[in-house]
Amino acid sequence: MDETSTFDIMIIGTGPAGLTAALYGQRLGLSCVVFGDIPGGNLYMVENLANFPGFPGGIAGTEWGVKTFQQAQAEGALFTMGRLDLLEQDGNGFAGTDANGLVYSASAVIVATGRVPKTLSLPHSDMKGINFCSVCDGPLFRDKNATLAVVGSDNAAAQHALGLSRIAERVLLICRSRDLIMDAAHRKRIAAEENIDVMLETEVTGYEGLDMVEALQTKSPDGDSKSFPVDGVFLAIGWSPNTQMIKMPVETIDGGYLKTDEKLMTSTPGMFAAGDVRDTDLYQVLTGCADGARCALNASEFIKRSS
Numbered sequence: 672m673d674e675t676s677t678f679d680i681m682i683i684g685t686g687p688a689g690l691t692a693a694l695y696g697q698r699l700g701l702s703c704v705v706f707g708d709i710p711g712g713n714l715y716m717v718e719n720l721a722n723f724p725g726f727p728g729g730i731a732g733t734e735w736g737v738k739t740f741q742q743a744q745a746e747g748a749l750f751t752m753g754r755l756d757l758l759e760q761d762g763n764g765f766a767g768t769d770a771n772g773l774v775y776s777a778s779a780v781i782v783a784t785g786r787v788p789k790t791l792s793l794p795h796s797d798m799k800g801i802n803f804c805s806v807c808d809g810p811l812f813r814d815k816n817a818t819l820a821v822v823g824s825d826n827a828a829a830q831h832a833l834g835l836s837r838i839a840e841r842v843l844l845i846c847r848s849r850d851l852i853m854d855a856a857h858r859k860r861i862a863a864e865e866n867i868d869v870m871l872e873t874e875v876t877g878y879e880g881l882d883m884v885e886a887l888q889t890k891s892p893d894g895d896s897k898s899f900p901v902d903g904v905f906l907a908i909g910w911s912p913n914t915q916m917i918k919m920p921v922e923t924i925d926g927g928y929l930k931t932d933e934k935l936m937t938s939t940p941g942m943f944a945a946g947d948v949r950d951t952d953l954y955q956v957l958t959g960c961a962d963g964a965r966c967a968l969n970a971s972e973f974i975k976r977s978s
């Protein structure tokens with residue numbers, strides 16, 4: 672590869688949005704270079720992708736990720752398998768620098784970098800036993816009669832709690848809100864699991880333990896403080912979009928998500944955004960894929976217009 676390699680589109684992220692953008696971009700006749708180190712992105716956390724059309728009974732998130740990665744690769748997309756450190760404007764196009772200092776340039780860019788889970792701002796948040804992925808770290812607690820806490824109240828929290836209920840003796844689903852903010856199907860399944868205890872209006876105020884978390888300190892609205900012994904904690908309390916690599920001004924909405932127009936273009940001409948990193952109203956695989964496909968088409972039209 673030359674010191675600077677030139678492509679039509681630079682795609683950042685190998686989750687559903689980035690992989691689909693690569694698949695569609697290549698099939699539109701554009702050369703695509705894709706940055707990212709996990710085929711399928713956040714799907715590695717999804718044990719069973721049950722709501723993606725075409726898979727009755729569901730498909731493992733990792734399997735879907737690998738298959739879609741292979742599909743985009745077969746169409747000719749170049750996967751660097753590394754992350755992009757810097758994205759800058761370069762004349763009428765963009766320049767990207769990867770972790771090895773290699774520079775890539777492209778006429779358009781699709782940011783599909785997703786988002787990462789937030790942590791609680793509490794002392795000792797780096798203690799062992801505080802996790803974000805039940806599919807990855809839940810099995811560590813198998814056959815240990817464990818009590819595990821899931822902190823959060825949305826669909827992701829529900830999936831963590833349901834998955835962990837098959838591994839742990841007891842799961843505490845701890846929510847600060849008055850009610851669970853998850854869809855009806857998840858709510859019903861949570862209610863049916865005898866070993867999931869839902870604790871509403873409960874705030875986690877501290878971690879106890881030395882190296883490893885041993886208990887959670889909590890507070891209820893009446894000011895009542897309690898400590899619950901736990902063997903592990905899984906946090907599902909919100910997200911932060913991955914936009915640190917963008918080194919140019921770009922408009923965002925509350926929470927730092929990239930603001931896009933009806934063509935999914937950001938405030939920087941030629942920079943498009945797809946999936947969980949943008950101001951979407953549904954953070955799902957299907958919508959990430961749809962965004963990726965639309966970004967590829969809109970980027971192709973942008974390139975035609977500007978050449």
Ligand SMILES: Cc1cc2nc3c(=O)[nH]c(=O)nc-3n(C[C@H](O)[C@H](O)[C@H](O)COP(=O)(O)OP(=O)(O)OC[C@H]3O[C@@H](n4cnc5c(N)ncnc54)[C@H](O)[C@@H]3O)c2cc1C
Nearest residue numbers: 684686687688712713754755784785946947954955956959
């Ligand atoms: C526990 C859990 C369960 C879920 N269950 C479902 C479900 O059942 N159905 C469903 O439809 N959705 C589900 N989701 C949501 C779904 O996983 C996301 O909506 C989807 O993965 C978003 O796709 P994306 O491509 O936008 O981002 P992501 O999947 O987050 O992929 C983005 C990728 O970009 C990478 N990246 C970030 N910065 C850089 C950089 N600088 N350079 C290169 N790469 C970078 C990230 O590391 C990541 O791998 C679930 C999510 C979780 C956490």
